[in-house]
Amino acid sequence: MDTLIHKANILTEALPYIQQLSGKTVVIKYGGNAMISDDISRTIMQDITLLKYVGVNPIVVHGGGPEITKMLEALNIPSKFYKGLRITTKEAMEVVQMVLTGKINKDIVSQLNFLGGKAIGLCGKDANLIEVEPMEPIDGVDLGYVGKIKNINCKVLEILARDEYIPVIAPIGVGPDGHSYNINADTVAGEVAAALKAEKLIFLTDVDGIRKDPQDPESVISVITVEEVYDLIDKGIITGGMIPKVKGCIKSIERGVKRTHIVNGTIPHPILLEIFTDKGIGTMVTR
Numbered sequence: 001m002d003t004l005i006h007k008a009n010i011l012t013e014a015l016p017y018i019q020q021l022s023g024k025t026v027v028i029k030y031g032g033n034a035m036i037s038d039d040i041s042r043t044i045m046q047d048i049t050l051l052k053y054v055g056v057n058p059i060v061v062h063g064g065g066p067e068i069t070k071m072l073e074a075l076n077i078p079s080k081f082y083k084g085l086r087i088t089t090k091e092a093m094e095v096v097q098m099v100l101t102g103k104i105n106k107d108i109v110s111q112l113n114f115l116g117g118k119a120i121g122l123c124g125k126d127a128n129l130i131e132v133e134p135m136e137p138i139d140g141v142d143l144g145y146v147g148k149i150k151n152i153n154c155k156v157l158e159i160l161a162r163d164e165y166i167p168v169i170a171p172i173g174v175g176p177d178g179h180s181y182n183i184n185a186d187t188v189a190g191e192v193a194a195a196l197k198a199e200k201l202i203f204l205t206d207v208d209g210i211r212k213d214p215q216d217p218e219s220v221i222s223v224i225t226v227e228e229v230y231d232l233i234d235k236g237i238i239t240g241g242m243i244p245k246v247k248g249c250i251k252s253i254e255r256g257v258k259r260t261h262i263v264n265g266t267i268p269h270p271i272l273l274e275i276f277t278d279k280g281i282g283t284m285v286t287r
């Protein structure tokens with residue numbers, strides 16, 4: 001009996017958070033480095049489905065960098081990055097699209113649907129969701145088919161959400177030439193959250209949050225301001241794959257997103273732990 005009462009207490013503890021988020025949009029970015037096992041992935045899909053069932057409007061943006069690299073390797077196409085962005089030749093773009101939209105997107109969609117969610121997979125080409133222009137060379141380096149986001153056409157997301165669907169977005173944009181362009185998934189998540197004026201943006205990654213000392217897992221910062229983030233970038237403490245995440249947080253905060261979080265997606269139920277507990281987990285980036 002005590003166990004049952006304990007379970008009931010846990011459920012009622014979530015009530016204020018459910019009330020606060022009901023009817024609101026939460027954008028969840030599921031990074032490739034967080035996709036470590038089917039078991040953990042199932043708990044993440046359960047969290048997302050549960051959110052939908054309690055009236056929250058979750059929107060998933062996924063990555064898949066490691067899987068793209070694996071497939072390119074299998075096809076003997078070398079992977080080169082500049083400033084964290086994959087230099088994407090025409091040939092590589094075909095593989096990027098195949099892995100992101102054909103494999104990862106559909107895997108997530110089917111997992112959510114298996115759990116009772118009404119998930120629907122999209123990339124930026126569907127209904128021209130993500131319009132891009134070719135990215136200018138950086139330091140003279142031509143990145144090929146990498147896109148810079150010009151516009152997010154949210155209407156399709158709003159229609160889907162209204163009809164109880166869970167949109168799952170692959171980070172591919174459409175260029176003025178109609179071609180597919182590769183986009184960093186963190187950037188897509190930040191832009192989608194900003195365009196929808198989401199209540200929350202959550203990055204699921206492979207570390208507990210932003211560390212004060214990159215080598216020390218115990219040094220995770222629980223709350224950080226935009227100014228402090230810039231300072232840590234200048235000092236070389238926030239580097240590599242963490243940079244597009246914090247930039248996604250900052251951009252979306254500046255455009256009206258209330259709360260942004262960087263959370264460990266390699267532990268079970270990271271979304272529920274973040275949303276439905278007093279302290280939350282990971283790092284919250286605020287104004």
Ligand SMILES: Nc1ncnc2c1ncn2[C@@H]1O[C@H](COP(=O)(O)OP(=O)(O)O)[C@@H](O)[C@H]1O
Pocket residue numbers: 030031032033034063065186204205206207209210211212213214237238239240241242243
């Ligand atoms: N200050 C920092 N605190 C925590 N992680 C950091 C920091 N600076 C850089 N990182 C790196 O960012 C990585 C997460 O980004 P990334 O590998 O691109 O993941 P994802 O696939 O989830 O997008 C971490 O594994 C870590 O190596």
Ligand SMILES: CC(=O)N[C@@H](CCC(=O)OP(=O)(O)O)C(=O)O
Pocket residue numbers: 030031032033062063064065066068084085086096146171182183184185186
């Ligand atoms: C331009 C660019 O670099 N695009 C990324 C898109 C996938 C991604 O961002 O995946 P993660 O979130 O798992 O890193 C890439 O090709 O790897």
